[in-house]
Amino acid sequence: MKVVSLSDVEKKEVNMEGAVGASKQxxxxxxxxxxxxxxxxxxxxxxGHTPFHHHPYEHMNxxxxxxxxxxxxxxxxxxxxxxxxxxxxxxxxxQYRNKGDKPFKMICGVPKQFE
Amino acid sequence: MKVVSLSDVEKKEVNMEGAVGASKQxxxxxxxxxxxxxxxxxxxxxxGHTPFHHHPYEHMNxxxxxxxxxxxxxxxxxxxxxxxxxxxxxxxxxQYRNKGDKPFKMICGVPKQFE
Numbered sequence: 001m002k003v004v005s006l007s008d009v010e011k012k013e014v015n016m017e018g019a020v021g022a023s024k025q026x027x028x029x030x031x032x033x034x035x036x037x038x039x040x041x042x043x044x045x046x047x048g049h050t051p052f053h054h055h056p057y058e059h060m061n062x063x064x065x066x067x068x069x070x071x072x073x074x075x076x077x078x079x080x081x082x083x084x085x086x087x088x089x090x091x092x093x094x095q096y097r098n099k100g101d102k103p104f105k106m107i108c109g110v111p112k113q114f115e
Numbered sequence: 116m117k118v119v120s121l122s123d124v125e126k127k128e129v130n131m132e133g134a135v136g137a138s139k140q141x142x143x144x145x146x147x148x149x150x151x152x153x154x155x156x157x158x159x160x161x162x163g164h165t166p167f168h169h170h171p172y173e174h175m176n177x178x179x180x181x182x183x184x185x186x187x188x189x190x191x192x193x194x195x196x197x198x199x200x201x202x203x204x205x206x207x208x209x210q211y212r213n214k215g216d217k218p219f220k221m222i223c224g225v226p227k228q229f230e
Contacts, residue, residue, distance in 0.1 A: 001185065001187050001193075001201070001202065001203055001204065001209065002201065002202045003193050003194075003195060003199055003200070003201045004199065004200050004201075005196075005198055005199050005200075006198045006199070006200065007198060027200040028175055028200050028202050032202055033202060033204055034173070034175060034202055035173050035204070035205060036151065036152065036173070036226050037151065037152045037175060037224060037226075039175055039177065039200060039224075057150075058149070058150050058151070060143055060149060060152060060154055060224075062154065062177065062222060064198075070116065070118060072116055078116075078118050079118075080118060081120075083120055083121045083122060083179075084118055084119065084120050084121070085118070085119050085120075085121065085142040085143050085154060086116070086117065086118045086119075087116065087117045087143050087147055087148060087149055088116055089116065089148055089150070090150060092116055094116065107177060107222075109152060109154075109175075109224065111151050111152075
C-alpha cells in the first residue's frame with residue numbers, strides 16, 4: 001500500500017524530439033510495486049505540445065486541469081478538458097497540445113514495461 | 116482513439132456487501148478497446164465507504180475530489196485528498212472511506228480482466 005501526493009513527485013523535462021514545454025512525473029510505477037500499469041503525469045505549458053508520434057503501446061489519460069487537444073493521425077484535434085478520459089490505442093499516431101493559457105495536466109497510463 | 120467526459124458516463128450504485136453510499140462509473144474499459152487496464156471511477160458519499168475486503172488484483176487510484184482515507188489490513192487510516200495517488204497491492208485488505216462532508220471521488224484502475 002502506498003500513497004503519494006502529486007506535488008511531492010519529482011518533475012522532469014521531456015527532452016524527446018518534437019516535445020515543447022512538456023514535463024513528466026511518475027507517481028506510481030514498477031519501482032513502487034505496481035504489478036501491471038504505470039501512472040505518469042504530463043504537464044504541458046501554454047503553447048506547448050508532446051511529440052506527434054506513435055508506439056506499440058496504448059495511452060490511457062485523465063485530464064486533471066487545463067484545456068488541451070488530442071490530435072489524431074490525420075492531424076484533427078479533439079478537445080480535452082478537465083474531467084475527460086482518453087484512450088490512444090497501440091500504434092495510433094497522436095499528439096497532446098495545450099490549447100489554453102494555463103498548464104495542461106493529465107495522467108498518462110502505460111503498461112509498466114514501457115515506463 | 117476515444118475521448119469521453121466523466122459526466123457523460125453512466126453511474127451505477129455499488130451493491131456489494133459492506134459498501135455504503137458508493138457508486139461506480141467505467142469511463143474506459145475493455146469494451147472501449149483498452150488493451151490492458153480499466154479505468155473506473157468511484158464516488159463515495161459523505162459517511163459512506165467501500166467494502167473492507169481483499170482480492171487477487173491491485174488498485175491504482177487518483178483522487179479527483181473530496182477528502183477520504185485508505186484503510187489498511189490493520190484498520191489504520193491514511194489520508195487521501197485531491198491530487199493523491201495510491202497503490203493497493205494484490206491481496207492487501209483495504210477500504211476507502213469518505214472523511215469529509217462532500218462526495219469523495221477517485222479513479223480506481225484494475226487489470227481489464229477484472230472489470
